[in-house]
Amino acid sequence: xxxxxxxxxxxxxxxxxxxxxxxxxxxxxxxxxxxxxxxxxxxxxxxxxxxxxxxxxxxxxxxxxxxxxxxxxxxxxxxxxxxxxxxxxxxxxxxxxxxxxxxxxxxxxxxxxxxxxxxxxxxxxxxxxxxxxxxxxxxxxxxxxxxxxxxxxxxxxxxxxxxxx
Amino acid sequence: xxxxxxxxxxxxxxxxxxxxxxxxxxxxxxxxxxxxxxxxxxxxxxxxxxxxxxxxxxxxxxxxxxxxxxxxxxxxxxxxxxxxxxxxxxxxxxxxxxxxxxx
Numbered sequence: 001x002x003x004x005x006x007x008x009x010x011x012x013x014x015x016x017x018x019x020x021x022x023x024x025x026x027x028x029x030x031x032x033x034x035x036x037x038x039x040x041x042x043x044x045x046x047x048x049x050x051x052x053x054x055x056x057x058x059x060x061x062x063x064x065x066x067x068x069x070x071x072x073x074x075x076x077x078x079x080x081x082x083x084x085x086x087x088x089x090x091x092x093x094x095x096x097x098x099x100x101x102x103x104x105x106x107x108x109x110x111x112x113x114x115x116x117x118x119x120x121x122x123x124x125x126x127x128x129x130x131x132x133x134x135x136x137x138x139x140x141x142x143x144x145x146x147x148x149x150x151x152x153x154x155x156x157x158x159x160x161x162x163x164x165x
Numbered sequence: 166x167x168x169x170x171x172x173x174x175x176x177x178x179x180x181x182x183x184x185x186x187x188x189x190x191x192x193x194x195x196x197x198x199x200x201x202x203x204x205x206x207x208x209x210x211x212x213x214x215x216x217x218x219x220x221x222x223x224x225x226x227x228x229x230x231x232x233x234x235x236x237x238x239x240x241x242x243x244x245x246x247x248x249x250x251x252x253x254x255x256x257x258x259x260x261x262x263x264x265x266x267x268x
Contacts, residue, residue, distance in 0.1 A: 002168075004169060005168060005169045008169040008173060009169075012177045015177065015181060016177065016180055016181065016184070019181055019185075019204055020184060022184070022188065022200055022204065023184050023187050023188030023191070023192070023200075023201065023204075028194060028196060028197060031197060031200060032200070035200055035203065038181075038207070042207050042210070042211065045174065045177065045214075046211075046214055049174065049214045049215055049217075049218040050218055051214045051217070051218070051227050051230070053231075054210075054214055054227050054230050054231060054234075057231060057234055058210075058234060061234050061235075061237075061238050062203070062207075062234070062237075065238055065241075066203060066237060066238060069241050069242060069245055070196060070199060070200060070203075070245070072245070073196045073199070073245045073248055073249070074196050076249055076252070077195075077196065077248060077249065077252040077258045088192075088193040088194070088259060089191045089192060089193065090191065090193060090261065091190070091191060092191055095187055095190045095191045099183050099184075099186055099187040099190075100183075102183055103179065103180060103183035106179045106182075106183070107176055107179055107180070110172065110175045110176060110179055111172055111176070115171050115175075115219070116220075117170065117171050117219040117220070118219065118221040120218070120219075120221065126227060129223075129224045130224055130227060130228060130231070133223075133224055133225070133228055134228065138228060141232065145232065145235050145236075148235075148236075148239055149235065149238070149239055152238075152239035152240075152242050152243050153242065155243055155246070156242040156243050156245070156246040157246075159243070159246040159247060159249075159250055160245075160246040160249050160250070
């Protein structure tokens with residue numbers, strides 16, 4: 001077992017165990033903090049897949065942006081005076097059975113598929129190639145995403161600030 | 166133990182996807198449902214990047230993962246604005262108690 005395999009199993013364990021706690025623990029704030037570890041595990045997996053730029057973007061956008069946004073959401077929609085911020089759950093058992101079955105079928109079909117893999121050489125850095133693609137083939141998508149982010153920003157601000165609905 | 170390859174990443178992402186589904190269907194709090202959605206988006210992203218690494222498509226897969234991350238950020242912002250409005254209107258964010266479109 002070489003160091004790459006060891007790192008993979010480490011990051012996969014971090015991701016899956018903390019994701020399990022995210023969906024099972026009852027305190028929402030703890031869930032949000034376990035989500036932090038899930039995102040870090042995914043960053044590790046991206047680095048193992050030689051996607052350094054995606055890993056950094058994941059770190060900045062998910063950990064720095066979305067997680068903070070979710071924590072704000074938790075704090076603004078609960079009474080801070082109540083010490084324990086809990087989330088109710090329902091239909092645990094049927095959901096666990098159904099999701100377990102689905103996971104089994106999905107994993108079995110993935111493992112039984114003969115994926116065609118290619119041995120590509122690992123690049124030193126991906127940012128240059130990604131930037132080239134973004135500015136040539138995907139330039140319209142890039143512009144559209146910029147517009148989308150602006151619309152989302154304005155829409156979110158105007159929705160959250162509306163006083164009398 | 167076999168060497169880590171495409172299958173390992175696909176299994177991790179499928180398990181992450183299933184955990185996200187489990188979180189969405191069992192939690193009552195709307196913010197927790199959003200966290201489940203983030204888990205699912207991460208699972209999809211792992212698939213994109215894994216196929217980009219082991220397939221023969223150049224960097225298109227990684228670029229799709231980048232687009233998914235951008236869409237996730239926009240979605241989280243808008244969804245949280247909606248959740249805040251729901252909390253202002255109904256004083257609760259439990260998705261099973263919100264069954265009216267109007268006050």
